[in-house]
Amino acid sequence: MNVEFINPFLSSLVNVLATMAQTELKPGKPRVKKDEVAAGDVSGLIGMVGPQTKGSLSITFDESLALTIMERMLGERPSAINEEVTDMVGEITNMVTGGAKNLLGEKGYDFDMATPAVVSGTGHTITHKCEGTTIIMPFTSGDGNAHIEISFDTL
Amino acid sequence: MNVEFINPFLSSLVNVLATMAQTELKPGKPRVKKDEVAAGDVSGLIGMVGPQTKGSLSITFDESLALTIMERMLGERPSAINEEVTDMVGEITNMVTGGAKNLLGEKGYDFDMATPAVVSGTGHTITHKCEGTTIIMPFTSGDGNAHIEISFDTL
Numbered sequence: 001m002n003v004e005f006i007n008p009f010l011s012s013l014v015n016v017l018a019t020m021a022q023t024e025l026k027p028g029k030p031r032v033k034k035d036e037v038a039a040g041d042v043s044g045l046i047g048m049v050g051p052q053t054k055g056s057l058s059i060t061f062d063e064s065l066a067l068t069i070m071e072r073m074l075g076e077r078p079s080a081i082n083e084e085v086t087d088m089v090g091e092i093t094n095m096v097t098g099g100a101k102n103l104l105g106e107k108g109y110d111f112d113m114a115t116p117a118v119v120s121g122t123g124h125t126i127t128h129k130c131e132g133t134t135i136i137m138p139f140t141s142g143d144g145n146a147h148i149e150i151s152f153d154t155l
Numbered sequence: 156m157n158v159e160f161i162n163p164f165l166s167s168l169v170n171v172l173a174t175m176a177q178t179e180l181k182p183g184k185p186r187v188k189k190d191e192v193a194a195g196d197v198s199g200l201i202g203m204v205g206p207q208t209k210g211s212l213s214i215t216f217d218e219s220l221a222l223t224i225m226e227r228m229l230g231e232r233p234s235a236i237n238e239e240v241t242d243m244v245g246e247i248t249n250m251v252t253g254g255a256k257n258l259l260g261e262k263g264y265d266f267d268m269a270t271p272a273v274v275s276g277t278g279h280t281i282t283h284k285c286e287g288t289t290i291i292m293p294f295t296s297g298d299g300n301a302h303i304e305i306s307f308d309t310l
Contacts, residue, residue: 039276044284047202047211047269056202056272083282090284114202114269115285115308117211121194124276127238129199129245131270153270 004107006030009148010137012099013059016092021072023065025146028138038136038147039123042066042081044093048101048152050111055152058126059093065144086118093118096148159262161185164303165292167254168214171247176227178220180301183293193291193302194278197221197236199248203256203307205266210307213281214248220299241273248273251303 010027017023040060048055061069066085069092071077078085093116101111119126128134128151137148165182172178195215203210216224221240226232233240248271256266274281283289283306292303 043274045200045202045211045272045274047200047204049202049204049267049269054267054269056200056270058272086282087284090282094284112204112209114204114209115211115283115306117200117213118282118284119198119200119274119276119279120282121274121276121279124274124279127241127245127273127275129242129249129271129273151270 005104005109006135006137008100008103009057009096009150012096013139013148016095016099017069021069023069023072023141023143025139025141028140030135030137033134033136033149036136037125038149039125040147041120041122042085042089043119043124043126044089044116045119045126046093046097046116047114048097048111049114050109053111053152053154055130055132055150056128057097057148057150058128059096059146059148060126061089061146062144065141065146068143081120086120090116090118160259160264161290161292163255163258164212164251164305167251168294168303171250171254172224176224178224178227178296178298180294180296183295185290185292188289188291188304191291192280193304194280195302196275196277197240197244198274198279198281199244199271200274200281201248201252201271202269203252203266204269205264208266208307208309210285210287210305211283212252212303212305213283214251214301214303215281216244216301217299220296220301223298236275241275245271245273
């Protein structure tokens with residue numbers, strides 16, 4: 001999987017959070033996920049199916065960051081991860097994947113998106129079960145961390 | 156979503172576990188998931204995309220049941236949820252969805268499967284963010300419980 005394929009997801013998440021929630025995420029260096037374990041508290045997951053490829057994507061947030069995003073969007077901070085927060089994480093997952101899909105479609109990479117599912121649970125981890133490598137993109141912010149993981153069967 | 160659509164997933168999980176791991180799951184009554192929270196320790200998730208529909212499915216296991224399945228398959232019980240266990244849960248998710256896909260294809264319901272992702276984390280919950288209802292199918296066994304959740308945008 002090459003950089004041309006990764007960058008649209010990375011820039012899409014940065015843009016969505018800047019626009020929706022005035023939250024600046026600082027992207028770290030994308031890398032191949034090997035033995036690394038990346039935990040978080042709330043994650044959006046989405047499946048992708050294209051003519052030449054299929055895969056899965058997850059976006060994982062620390063609870064503190066997810067609650068801050070909600071607070072900036074709604075003006076009130078939830079006390080914990082509730083249905084409004086998981087709705088928001090599902091929506092962000094849709095928007096980021098949809099934004100990347102548009103950019104990649106222009107380059108000839110086509111895929112359709114399934115619907116997202118959102119996981120909540122303190123310190124959970126996600127493993128993408130794909131034949132291809134999994135790329136992890138870390139993000140930091142003053143309010144907590146996030147990361148994207150993405151894996152495709154062929155690319 | 157009608158019963159004709161649910162039963163292939165239900166029977167597929169029962170068959171896969173009976174065949175692969177000599178484990179008898181007792182299916183409870185499928186129901187629409189409303190305010191219910193269904194937690195588990197390890198889950199396989201997969202996205203589905205068809206010409207008329209898209210959706211997502213999850214299969215969630217209690218840790219005790221997942222470890223027992225591994226023990227019966229490999230002859231040795233892992234001390235905790237490790238990569239072998241998540242591989243097995245990803246594989247079960249593929250097999251159950253693939254089995255149901257074949258049965259449903261014969262009835263004219265077609266969809267393609269994305270690749271699975273596996274979540275591990277004690278007591279996590281999953282919310283399917285679909286316009287349609289989410290159906291939950293509970294299973295019990297002497298070694299712990301499992302459940303399938305499935306949601307499609309249209310059907």
